[in-house]
Amino acid sequence: MGSMITLGIGKMELDWGKNNVFNNHSCLFQKEDIKIVPYYYSDDEIEYKKGFSKNIMSVKRRLDLLGYSLHEIEELYNEELAMFKQQLSSSIPINFHNFYNTVIKIDIKNINMTSEEYDFDYDLGEYVRKCVIQEIKELSTFPNYDAYDTGYFFENLDPYITLRILSENTNNHDLDVIWRFQDIVENGWILEEDIIPKLTTQEKILIVTEGSSDTEIIKKCIKLLYSDIADFFDFIDMEQNYPFTGTGNLKNFVKGLSKINILNNILVILDNDTAGKSVYNDIKGIDLPNNLKVITLPNYKDFDNFKCKGPREIL
Template sequence: MDMPLHDSMGSMIHLTLGRIELDWGKNSGFSDHSALFRPDDLTTIPYYYAGDSDDLECAHLPLIQRREDFSYRLITEMKEGYSAPLKVVARRLLLLGHTDAYCRQEFQWHAEDGYLHHDFTFDELKAILATADFSDAHLSPEKGSESLAEFLLTHVFPKYGPEAPQRLQISWPDGGEVDGLSAYTVIRLLADNPTAQELPITWQFVDVADGGWAPRAAFDAPLRQSSRFLIVTEGSSDVHILKHGLQLLYPDLADFFDFVDMKENYPFSGTGNLYNFVRGLISIKVQNNIVVIFDNDNEGVFNWERCARLRTPANMRIVKLPDLERFQSFRTVGPSGEHLGDINGKAAAIECYLDTGSEPQVRWTSYDQRRDSYQGAIVGKEGLQKAFLAQKSVDQTYDYSGLTAILAMLISECVFIAEAEAKALLDTERIDQIAGEGPETIEE
C-alpha cells in the first residue's frame, strides 16, 4: 500500500525546497502557488510516498524510522509538477509584493501576537538563513522530505557550537507554515544564500488534480490580472524594445508585463496624447497596475513633469527613462556645428539606450521655448532598433547596459506598487483577525 508521506488519507499537495517541505495542503484545502512558476517550468519531478513496511513489493527499499515512531519504506515516483530554481522564484516573489520589507512586517506581526516559537529577531533569522549551508537540502531519495525546523536542527544549529541549544531555542509546530511565517517569506530570506539559490522549488500538485479536488486546467492558469502590470509608453517602438528586452534579459519575469495592444494602430503616439491619457486613467480610477514611461528627451521630460503634478493613485507610477553618465558627453550636431553635449533630458529617446556603436551622434532638430532647450534625436535610430529586435538570444558582444538600466527601473517601480498592495492586504488580514473576522478555513 502506498500513501503520501504527510497523511494516509486524501490527496496531498506540497511546495518544497529540495527535500524541505515549505507548505502542504490536502484535498481542496490548499494554497495556489501557480504564480511562482512559468508555463515552461512544468516538468517531471519526484513525488514521495510511504509504502507499508511489510509490503513485499517494497522489501528491496530501505526501512526508515520517523519521529512518530512508525516504520515505512520510501517510494519515489516521477510525476508532472512545477520546478524552478529558488533564485528565479525569489525574483518573481518581488513582483508579487513579497519584499524584504513585507517579510519583516509579517515577522513583527507574528511576534506581537505571540505566534513565534523561538527567540530570534528578524535580523538574526535572516542572517541564519542567508549564511547556513543548504547543500544537504538537495533531493535525496532515501530521506524523503522534512520540515525547515528539522533541517535547521539537524544540519545548521549544531555548527553554532555547544551553546546553540540555549541561544537558538526552537519549537516550531507542524503545519503548512514555518513558525507562523509563510513559505514565501522563507524563500525570500534564502534569496541571498549561495548554497540555496540553485535548489529547486517544486509544486507537487498532480495528486490533487487526479483526485478530482481541482480541475487540471487550474494549475495551468496564467498570472491573475491583479498581479500583472500594464506598461504604457510614448510610442510603439518603445513597446517593441522593452518587450523584447524583457524576453532576452529577464525571461523569468516577462509574463508579469502587458503592453498596450498595437496590432491596429498604437493609440497613444506622441507625448501630449500620453499626458491626456494619464489624466483620463486617473479620472476613471483605473484598477490595473500601471507604469507610464516617458522618453528622456525634451518633450518627454516636459510632459513627465506635468504628470508629476497630478494626483496619481497608488497603483500607478509615472517615470521617465533614466539619466545615464555616458549621455553627459555625447557627440551632437546642430546649427552651430559638432560638439560634445549632455543629451539627458534633451535627446535621450529609447534608441540611445541600445548598443549605439563607437561613434553615435545626436542631431538637434527644434527649439522648445517651454524648457529653453533643443529637442534632438539619435542619427540612424531605425537601424539601431532593427539590429536589436533581430536578436534571438543574448549576444555577448552587445552592450545591454543602457537597456538594463531601463528594465531595472521598470521592475523597481512595479515592485513598489506590488509591495504597497501586499503590505496593505497583510494589515487588513491582521485587523480582521483581531476582530475575529478572519477568512474561513476549508473543512473536510
C-alpha cells in the same frame, strides 16, 4: 493520510497542503515549467511525476514583482508577528533580523523533511515543532523559546518570506523550487488545468509608452533578457488606434487614472527628451495611487555621442 501537495527546494518543504486544501503557488511558475520531478515517499521511495520546477533565481525575480522584495518581506514578517501577538496575547522571540540570519545560513542539501519519521498526520503547529525545527535547530535556540507558539507562528508564516530569504544565499542559486501537485491530480481532488499558471490582474503590470516603437523595443528586451518574468507584462495594443501617443495625451491619461480605482499595476514610461521631462515634472505634482508609477527613459553616457545614419550620410 490523504494526498499531499508540497512546495519546496530539494527535500526542504516550505508549504504543504492536503487533498483540496492548499495554497495555489502557480504565480511562481510559467506553463513551460511543468517537468518530471522527484516525489519522496516513506521507505526512501522516489517516484518521478509531473510537477512545476523553476530555478530559484527566476523565482526570486518573480517574488520581487509579486511584492516580496527584501524590504517588503521585512514589513510582512513584522505585520504577521504583530497579528500573532494580538490574537494570542503571546510573542515570538525571533525578530525579522534573527529569522533572516538563521534562514540564509541553511544548507538546503542537508535538510530532509521527507523522512519516514515525519510521515504522520499533524495538528496545527505540530509539523513545525516536530519536523521543521528538528531540521533547523537554530530556530529553537533563542531566549524565551516556546515550541508551541513558535510552531503555530511559523506554520502560518507566508512561505514566500522564507523562500525570498533562501534566494539570497549564493549556495542555493543552482537549486530549483518545486511544486509537487501530481498526487492530488491523480486522486481526483483537482484537475491539472486548475493550476496552470495564470497571473491575476492585480499581479500583472501594464506598460504604457509614448509610441509603439518604445513598446516593441521594451517587449523584445524583456523577452530576450528576462523571459522568466515576461508573462508579468502587458502592453497596450498599438496595432489599432493606439490612444496615448505623445506626451500631452499621456499626461491626461495619468491624470484620469489617478482619479479612478484601478486594479492593474501600471508603469508609464516617458521619453527622456525635453518634452518628456517636462511632463514628468508636471505629473510629480499629482497624487498618484501606489499601483501607478511614472518614470522617464534612463540616460546612458554611451548614447551621448555615437554615429548614426542620416538621410544622406553618416553623421
